[in-house]
Amino acid sequence: MTDEPLQPSKPVRVFISTGEVSGDLQGALLIQALQRRSQTLGIELEILALGGDRMEEAGAKLLGHTSTIGSIGLLESLPYVLPTLKVQQQAKQYLKIHPPDVVVLIDYMSPNVAFCSYLPKHLPQVPVVYFIAPQEWVWSASSYNTDRIIGATSKILAIFQEEANYFKRKGGKATWVGHPLVDRVQAAPSREEARSSLGIPSDQTAIVLLPASRQQELKYLMPVIFEAAQQIQEKLPQAHFWIPLALEKYRWAIEQAITEYGLRATLLDSNQGQTTLQAIAAADLAITKSGTVNLEMALLDVPQVVLYRVNRVTAWIAQKILKVSIPFMSPPNLVEMKPVVPEFLQDEATVENIVQEAISLLQPDRRQKMLADYQEMRRAVGEVGVCDRAAQEILDLL
Structure with missing residues (x-):
């Protein structure tokens, strides 16, 4: 993509899905980068999200608040199953009526891997980017989640080099951009x-x-x-x-x-x-x-x-x-x-x-x-400009 200004007839709609406090922070950093880059390109963005207060402050319209919905563990996650399903259903209903131009999944393993099954079936024309994918490269016991992520995504934006290598070996389109905290x-x-x-x-x-x-x-x-x-x-x-x-x-x-x-x-x-x-x-x-x-x-x-x-x-x-x-x-x-x-x-x-x-x-x-x-x-977490590189990769899909 060049820096030539584009003149879309309507705003480019970006849907971002994440959860928990860390996802909300990283989502906000990405939104700020997307807005910087889109202004350079003359693109008007409409950003919809499952996220939290930081993302809303950065300019996203929240379809559901997820920064307080999250846990690690089997029993620990049970109280959050119904709230998670509810906000996901709200998002799906909205996206059916207002399809996005691109979907960005950030971390938030179980809900976003579920989106990896849903999106190819119901919004097959919409490119999907996974930024900060689940750490399958570290502890995956089977290829089930890996296959779903690769099958659903147009790009995987890896925060670690080994993560990018893992998804490439499995057939995914992965690019190492670095960790967003380098920018923060x-x-x-x-x-x-x-x-x-x-x-x-x-x-x-x-x-x-x-x-x-x-x-x-x-x-x-x-x-x-x-x-x-x-x-x-x-x-x-x-x-x-x-x-x-x-x-x-x-x-x-x-x-x-x-x-x-x-x-x-x-x-x-x-x-x-x-x-x-x-x-x-x-x-x-x-x-x-x-x-x-x-x-x-x-x-x-x-x-x-x-x-x-x-x-x-x-x-x-x-x-x-x-x-x-x-x-x-x-x-x-x-x-x-x-x-x-x-x-x-x-x-x-x-x-x-x-x-x-x-x-x-x-x-x-x-x-x-x-x-x-x-x-x-x-040296292994990337150079400054991580979020801008991620934003460029996302906008390139448009």
Whole structure:
């Protein structure tokens, strides 16, 4: 596609489907890039979406709100089945009447893989792009989902090189564009700016706690993270904890837990301009759930301890019946396929393990080793301009 202005007779309709907090963030970054690129090309866009507040603020018309619908695990997902089906049905009905010119699927594995079955049958003329595909290249036990993704998509925009290689080997049309967080961290303040804006004294050890972006994580992760924090503050009187609020509905539970565990902690409120990016940039250390935010921390040179837990029944079914084997869970480790950051899953996610690693990572030698590994990892997540490259690939299909 050239930069010659186009004169379409009507707006180009883009439908984006994603869910959860991380998908909403990545969807918003992509929408901003699509708008930048479309203005250059003289294209008017109409963006419809399943997503959240960030995407709506970026200019999408929401057909359903999905940033609070999501979980990891079998039993954990049951409460979200009906809400997910409901918003998907609403979207399908709308798209039948107002067919899009292109569909973009972002992460959100089960609902979007279901779209991969639906779209070729009901909207066969509409090109489909999968941006941030499920991590089939890491833990796929069969080719079922891979085949559905490849069969439905005109393009797979991979965030990791190995992901692109995997889908190409399977017959997919995959292009490596890099990870969108490479773009996001360009807006991060420096450590000094972040600490100044949050009022963090120079002699204070600032530790970020990220216990939950999903409801289930309040139950399975927050107690062990907060108990570990309690023990850390007994050992380090100069420590203070900073907790970004992922969703407003979690405020009460987190405030209650801060009081219960007696933590010297500040809950950061995005409504007051206090952002997760700001907290991470200011931190000496993070204790965090596994997720996209782990890569954000790595890109900002913040040492971290990662953990994840699900229902014991879910874990048993995954290990014993489904034979799921996960070499690593956190993105920094997946990029390099080596333990860049310490991660503790299920029974290993104990208070003792977390405290030991946290104290260790506050020592200069251990910190420098992790920062060196981060530097090596950066080469594998792409150069700045990820979202603009993704936007161009999408608009090329038009």
